[in-house]
Amino acid sequence: MSALLQGSSAEAQVVTVEAADRPLREVNREIREAVAAGHRVEVVEPLSRHNLAVGLTGEGHVTFRGSVGYYCGGLSAGGAIEVDGNSGWGTGEGLSAGHITVNGNAGMSVGAAMRGGTIHVRGNAGPRCGVAQKAGDIVVEGDIGYSTGFMSHGGRIVCLGNSRGSVGDSLWEGVVWVGGEIERLGIDAVVVTPEAEEVAEVDELLASVGVDGSGLDWKKVVAGQKLWYFEARDAKQWLMI
Amino acid sequence: MTGAPSGRTSWSWRPRCGTAAQTRPASPCTAPPRERGYVVRGYLADRDALDGTLQQVTDLVRAQGSDLTGEPSWDESGQPHVLFRMEVDELPGLKGWVDGVEALPGTEILSVGRSLEIIKDVGDAREVDAKHGVSRLQGTHALSNMRLATESLVSPIASHPFWARPFPDVCIVHNGQLTNYFTWRRHLEREGYRFMSENDSELIAVWNSVQMEAGASLGESLSASQEQLDGVFTYLLGTLDGIGMAKDRWAIKPLAVVDEPDGIAIATEEQALRSLYRDEVSIINYDGPLMTEIWRRDAQREGAAA
Incomplete structure (x- = not known):
């Protein structure tokens, strides 16, 4: 089975795509074309395969009926993706625009090096969430893994749950918001008191994905900036182990 | 020398003899x-x-x-x-x-x-x-590996799993690369151990066996390896009693596990598990630093995430 068009109207069509064991290029071409044309796509039997729905453009919407593998939605510049299951490593890696929702848990490096758009994980996110993030937003309703925000250059990572160790390690201008407990801060990461308007902006982001973050005791993690310029007297800061 | 940075490692437990009608020669179902x-x-x-x-x-x-x-x-x-x-x-x-x-x-x-x-x-x-x-x-547990040769020979003898020569019933599959391989290899060679490949994974199997021969339990050996072996690794060590797993402090190499009543399946990637479990099933990801786990043949589980 390949792409199956339902409905007669040229607009708002629902396209069903089976992933299963079919060649990934075919699957992705069908998804990409439908999303670019603004359709709704349902992908059945994704079977945790890698690289699904990469490089999307346009205003369409994809729903995966099951878990996806690595790099789902990566390098996309548009489209909306919903994963009705879990996602593997590098979900939305290099995303520049668009929206990804993972209804389950996400693996390591969600939104790695992303440059824009929004990634919303309803469960937990694995280690190195938002590693080398440049811009855009990541919202995690559950917990975030260790080394979240590692070397993040910009953008926001907002976690309603708890953070594992080494959060915000070696940050540049990225910011990690943690609503729960922080197990341990990373090298050169500091917690600062957020401004009221910054909290309002976070609330606005959360509201935009239908999440209520009110009443949380936000910890805003930013760079202490000691690693930004190497000086011999700070050498101990660089010893990571 | 590496054990395949993009290699795939898996282990599955099947309670039955394989049914596929394969060609000769018969590998007998082992008792x-x-x-x-x-x-x-x-x-x-x-x-x-x-x-x-x-x-x-x-x-x-x-x-x-x-x-x-x-x-x-x-x-x-x-x-x-x-x-x-x-x-x-x-x-x-x-x-x-x-x-x-x-x-x-x-x-x-x-x-x-x-x-x-x-x-x-x-x-x-x-x-x-x-x-x-x-x-x-037929058996209680098995390891398999599909290797992408990177730094040593394309040959059956350079492939995983490696036997922990000369320790009976110990073998390994490993995803990652050791950075203090040569140091440990020289050390073990001075003690009389021989290596048949230039592959660092072979060393991990022997290294663990040496610890266990000296009296360490499997769990103690796995934990010690996280201190003594440098580099990136997630490895599965097969022994007579089951399978041990250890991963390094950076935990960059993944491991996904399905633990269901009909058996346990372990793989580097979740998509491999989907060949056994196409419907939704609970996947356990071992993605934290310094994790160890032991899956015993008699199903008594002990494990620790340090």
């Missing part, structure tokens, strides 16, 4: 671990030398005051190299016997164990299964 004697799997580079080599191997067995306990068998693929299988009685000087056999031209022992049998060849899983009847093997 529970032998009370005495060993099953030996070997590799010979030159098929034309098979008869002579098997005779020499048999002579070396008899020189130990032991003997074969069954007819040797081998693959009849006609390829230049050949894999053979023998069953032998007790080998009092096992290490010396292994050294003797591997001194024969083009000969390497792939495994020795009460129950361990290592089968490895070039080709994808279906080809290797068709050639060696892997799916006909």
Whole structure:
């Protein structure tokens, strides 16, 4: 089975795509074309395969009926993706625009090096969430893994749950918001008191994905900036182990 | 030298004998671990030398005051190299016997164990299964690996799983790369251990076996390896009693596990597990630093995430 068009109207069509064991290029071409044309796509039997729905453009919407593998939605510049299951490593890696929702848990490096758009994980996110993030937003309703925000250059990572160790390690201008407990801060990461308007902006982001973050005791993690310029007297800061 | 940065590692437990009707030669369904004697799997580079080599191997067995306990068998693929299988009685000087056999031209022992049998060849899983009847093997636990050769030879003998020469029933599959490989290799070689490959994964198997021979439990050995072995690794160590897992402090190499009433399946990537479980199933990701786990043959689980 390949792409199956339902409905007669040229607009708002629902396209069903089976992933299963079919060649990934075919699957992705069908998804990409439908999303670019603004359709709704349902992908059945994704079977945790890698690289699904990469490089999307346009205003369409994809729903995966099951878990996806690595790099789902990566390098996309548009489209909306919903994963009705879990996602593997590098979900939305290099995303520049668009929206990804993972209804389950996400693996390591969600939104790695992303440059824009929004990634919303309803469960937990694995280690190195938002590693080398440049811009855009990541919202995690559950917990975030260790080394979240590692070397993040910009953008926001907002976690309603708890953070594992080494959060915000070696940050540049990225910011990690943690609503729960922080197990341990990373090298050169500091917690600062957020401004009221910054909290309002976070609330606005959360509201935009239908999440209520009110009443949380936000910890805003930013760079202490000691690693930004190497000086011999700070050498101990660089010893990571 | 590496164990395949993009290699795939998996282990699955199947409660039944393989049913696939594969071609000859029959790899017999193995019974529970032998009370005495060993099953030996070997590799010979030159098929034309098979008869002579098997005779020499048999002579070396008899020189130990032991003997074969069954007819040797081998693959009849006609390829230049050949894999053979023998069953032998007790080998009092096992290490010396292994050294003797591997001194024969083009000969390497792939495994020795009460129950361990290592089968490895070039080709994808279906080809290797068709050639060696892997799916006909019966047992409680198994390791498999599809290797992308990066820093050592493309050859059956450079492939995973590696046997922990000369320790019976210990083997390994490993995803990652050790950075203090040569240091440890020199150290172990000074103690008399030999390595048949330039592959760092082989070293991890021997390293753990040495710890355990010195009295460490499997769990203690796994934890010690996280301190002593430097680099990136997630490895599965197969022993007679089950499988141990350890991963390094950076935990960059993944491991996904399904633990269901019908068995346990472990793989590097979740998509491999989907070949067994196409419907939704709970996937456990071991993605934290310094994790260890032990899956025991008798299903008594102990594990620790440090």
